[in-house]
Amino acid sequence: MxxxxxxxxxxxxxxxxxxxxxxxxLGIAHVSTGELFRKNISDGSxxxxxxxxxxxxxxxxxxxxxxxxxxxxxxxxxxxxxxVLDGFPRTPEQAxxxxxxxxxxxxxxxxxxxxxxxxETIIDRLTSRRVDVNTGNIYHVRYNPPPLGVEVEQxxxxxxxxxxxxxxxxxxxxxxxxxxxxxxxxxQEFDGEQTVEAVSEQLLAAxxxxxx
Ligand code: AP5
Numbered sequence: 001m002x003x004x005x006x007x008x009x010x011x012x013x014x015x016x017x018x019x020x021x022x023x024x025x026l027g028i029a030h031v032s033t034g035e036l037f038r039k040n041i042s043d044g045s046x047x048x049x050x051x052x053x054x055x056x057x058x059x060x061x062x063x064x065x066x067x068x069x070x071x072x073x074x075x076x077x078x079x080x081x082x083x084v085l086d087g088f089p090r091t092p093e094q095a096x097x098x099x100x101x102x103x104x105x106x107x108x109x110x111x112x113x114x115x116x117x118x119x120e121t122i123i124d125r126l127t128s129r130r131v132d133v134n135t136g137n138i139y140h141v142r143y144n145p146p147p148l149g150v151e152v153e154q155x156x157x158x159x160x161x162x163x164x165x166x167x168x169x170x171x172x173x174x175x176x177x178x179x180x181x182x183x184x185x186x187x188q189e190f191d192g193e194q195t196v197e198a199v200s201e202q203l204l205a206a207x208x209x210x211x212x
Contacts, residue, residue, distance in 0.1 A: 002082035002107055003028060003211050006089065006098070008177055009115035011166040012125035013192045014199060017138050018115065019086035021200050022207065029083040031073055033066055033090075035136060038155075056156050058165030060090060060173060067097045074101060082107075090174045095181075110211045112181040113203055115192035119167060126158045144196060 003026065007015045016032060023030035037055055040048035047069070051061050060066075070088050073079065089095040102108050117125075128141045130152035139146040146152045157166065181187035188206050190199055 002080065002105075003111075004082050004085070004102060004107055004109050005207075005211070006085045006109055006112045006181070007115065008112060008174065008181075009192060010117060010119075010122055010170045010174075011163065012122040012129070013115040013117045014125075014196065015086045015115060017196055018113070018199060018203055019084045020136075020138070022203060023084040025204065026082075026084070026207070028081045029076070029079045030086065031070065031079070031083045031088065032086040033061075033070060033088040034086075036069055036073065037061065056162065058157055058162040058169065060169055063091055063093045063097070066090075067094060070094075070098070071101050089177060092176055092180060095177055109181070109184070109186055111207065112187045113206065114178055114181075114187055114189045115199065116189055117192040121193060122167060123160065123163055126155075126163050127160060129158055130154060 005019075005022065007019045007022075009015050016034075019030050019032065034055075037048070037051050041052045041055065042048070047065070050065070054061050066088065070085075074083065085098070089098050098109065125140065130139045130141060130146055131137070131154075132139070132146065133151045133153050137146075137150075138144075139150075139152060157163075178187060188210075190202055190206075192199060194202075
């Protein structure tokens with residue numbers, strides 16, 4: 001039976017870091033809408049041109065575009081065993097659309113790890129984040145520095161003003177999903193202020209108990 005998880009939390013909570021780890025260990029796909037948009041931007045595709053200014057402003061791409069992107073992505077053979085969704089859904093409309101997409105194949109959202117961090121932590125994490133240009137691996141200049149020889153870059157939206165907009169968008173549009181998934185009995189909260197390793201360990205224990 002395919003497994004579908006939705007990792008939610010504010011920008012910089014560690015969603016990407018933990019989602020990549022979970023997908024790797026479970027042997028399922030990692031679907032990050034932020035990454036899909038950034039890939040389209042670097043490829044210069046039509047979609048990339050449509051969303052570039054939206055991403056660099058920190059606002060959200062429209063539900064219509066985002067839902068259609070995820071619907072296509074979930075049809076890839078790489079998603080046959082399931083997926084860890086990271087950055088999607090981000091609005092109540094997207095959450096309902098995801099339920100419909102999964103329901104058509106007899107699937108559902110099995111677990112929603114919610115990674116909670118304070119606003120002060122977000123600013124520090126994002127302004128010091130670096131990303132491997134080749135693999136997408138995520139680093140932090142102090143907590144998890146990139147190995148020597150690895151070529152990294154800073155994300156265009158990791159500047160303080162844009163980070164503030166992203167935090168505001170999160171509280172306005174995405175935080176309501178905590179209630180949405182709590183009422184469905186699938187949300188589990190994690191303290192994202194702990195080390196990456198401590199969060200990973202607790203997440204894996206929850207996955208084993210709920211879905212493995
Ligand atoms: P997206 O790429 O999804 O960005 P985000 O949600 O703002 O989240 P981030 O990727 O910034 O953070 P993260 O929680 O993954 O943290 P990470 O693991 O990297 O979206 C970007 C944009 O795309 C949006 O603003 C929007 O415009 C658009 N978009 C995307 N999805 C959309 C949607 N569904 N609808 C509409 N628009 C959409 O970690 C951060 C840093 O902290 C790293 O340096 C990491 O090494 C470090 N770190 C992680 N965990 C720890 C820890 N426990 N201790 C210390 N350091 C840690």
